[in-house]
Amino acid sequence: MNETAEPTASYTVEFTVSKRTVTCDATQFVLTAALAAGIRLPFTCRQGICGTCKSRLISGLYDMKHKGGIRPHEIEQGFFLPCCSKPLSDLAVEK
């Protein structure tokens, strides 16, 4: 194993309704990873504007860069936008 070229961290994202689990790199948006794995999630803008992809997070940490598609009180209630969020740990999403 080469010590210098550290591989990107990779996490698992579990979708609890469809009962599917995918891997998602730390550099990848959760929606992108899900779509690549053939999971059909709702989305429109893919920029964190429209809120179409809004989902409830059951567990895990993420980094989200949205543009008004979600309110602080919704984030407090456990919602996030998979289209503009990258994982910081393994995630479980209610979808």
Add this chain to the structure above:
Amino acid sequence: MTQTQPALSALLARRRLGYTLEAQFYTNETIFRQDLDFIFARHWIQVGVEPDIASPGDCMIVDIGPHAIIVARDDDGGLRAFHNVCRHRGARLLHTAKTNVGNLVCPYHQWTYGLDGSLLFAAHMPEQFDATCHGLRRVHVRSLAGLLFICMAETPPDDFDAMAQTLAPYIMPHDIRGCRVAFEEDIIEHGNWKLTMENNRECYHCNAAHPELTRSIFAEGFGFAPVGAEAEAQAERFHSMVGALHRDWEQGGLPSREIEDLVDRPTGFRTERLPLEDAGESETLDTRVACRKLLGKFSEKRLGALSVWTQPNSWHHFMSDHIVSFSVFPLTPETTLLRTKWLVHADAVEGRDYQCANLTAVWRATNRQDSDLVGKAAAGIRSSGYRPGPYAPDTESLVEKFCAWYVGRLKIGLGT
């Protein structure tokens, strides 16, 4: 029997001063639409209070006849209003009375607008599509010391600021912005919107109809002129109270004297701080404050009730402990929405500082009684035996002023 209806201009021209309007004004579909066009789409309409949309992203919807409006608080705390209609295929954007949103997203195809109304995102539109031409259609919105007004006209009446300058010193001490809506009630009255307003502009009916309200208010404060020795003695007592209390209140920095400019301006209004009976504190069943936590910086409970009216569609009562705010919205020629809001200090806690039932008892009862009277008036007016009847010269002079304003504004609208 078929009869051609006289044109609105002819009906206006033949209106008999000091008399109720002809039946068509309260029943006819065409005149109703003209009311919406000439009155509601061209004047400043009172639609709510700032605490309805206190935080960034808060939105409320208001429907006025065919006009669907959003009033919103933007991210900088500013007020915005738009037509509640998507610029794509026209779907209604918001459907719940009050919501908090990040952006305004159409539920149909997710066209997404910022809180400034600009179109931020529309999928599948071609490259040459110009989003800047498809922002939400704007509506003017202003706050008068916390009372929210909208105007749908491109160029609204220019007398809003003058009205605000006069009324703000009366209203400001009650600190609407520091309040919370403790209770809200919508009633559908079975009569034309003008019957709802006319009923509000007199207290001829108060004595018989409003046992709860007349525990605290004096009918004399709303134009009622006494007849008979006892009534005259009561009126004299009222007027000496007005004299003494106005002096005290004004010395304490609370403007109190009557200012009435109901007829000759687009944005007609009236205000006066009125004494209340017995303890004199509030419009409650025991005339004492309903809320222990007083509004604004008040420490005195006995501040009477500041009455504020605006043409065409609102009235408000401001006391030391709470505010009751009424807005009227036409629904159909013979149905009207009366929306009432009870405001208390934002920090007042139900159960500790006030009981909701006590806070709302007087005006919930009064609204039901008024609604019943409006329905009865409408039922008589729509029957064939109705003829315009005379207003009592003093006691109903403020109703006449409402009608005079209405007729005048329609004439100006029609250019006759």
